[in-house]
Amino acid sequence: ILSGDLVQNGSFSQIGAEEVSNGSFSEQGAEQITNGSFDTDSDWVKGTGWSISGGNANCDGTQTSNSSLSQNSALPNASGKTYKISFTISNYISGGVQVYPTNTTVGTYIKETANGTYTRYVKVTSLTPNDILYIQADSNFIGSIDNVSVKEVGQDWDLGTGWSIG
Numbered sequence: 001i002l003s004g005d006l007v008q009n010g011s012f013s014q015i016g017a018e019e020v021s022n023g024s025f026s027e028q029g030a031e032q033i034t035n036g037s038f039d040t041d042s043d044w045v046k047g048t049g050w051s052i053s054g055g056n057a058n059c060d061g062t063q064t065s066n067s068s069l070s071q072n073s074a075l076p077n078a079s080g081k082t083y084k085i086s087f088t089i090s091n092y093i094s095g096g097v098q099v100y101p102t103n104t105t106v107g108t109y110i111k112e113t114a115n116g117t118y119t120r121y122v123k124v125t126s127l128t129p130n131d132i133l134y135i136q137a138d139s140n141f142i143g144s145i146d147n148v149s150v151k152e153v154g155q156d157w158d159l160g161t162g163w164s165i166g
Helices: none
Strands: 028-031 050-053 055-059 065-074 080-095 098-103 118-123 133-135 144-153
Touching: 028 065, 050 065, 050 133, 055 080, 080 098, 098 144, 133 144
Parallel strands: none
Antiparallel strands: 028 144, 050 055, 055 144, 065 133, 080 118, 080 144, 098 133
């Protein structure tokens, strides 16, 4: 028996259910940093030359060697996960600063030497009991840091060698 409904979706206009989770890579996890806006003088371990005031972490250049501002336990249960790290440098005068967590892949230790907002994508290669986020200043860095953020990205994806999210 022939009828007009022998072919369903002959125009191929129907789309099935999404089979890929987070295919746009737009999903981001919860914020891992406490007080990344430096609203209070808390939650950060300050090395020589660092202070927190006026909504910024400030480095005054009095450090005689590399000096860090850090936050312990910034990446709980992070082994194998990819994170988006962003931060803003302002009031830049001299030197360089780099922001990185412990146990990340090579290539994440990029030194910044100008005002601006910077973003890094890093993959944590192993986990220690107390993974730390470091903001490490050169011996002559003078400037401010603000808006530090660390969020997991790339959930449900296993990024092989040479692949990154950007």
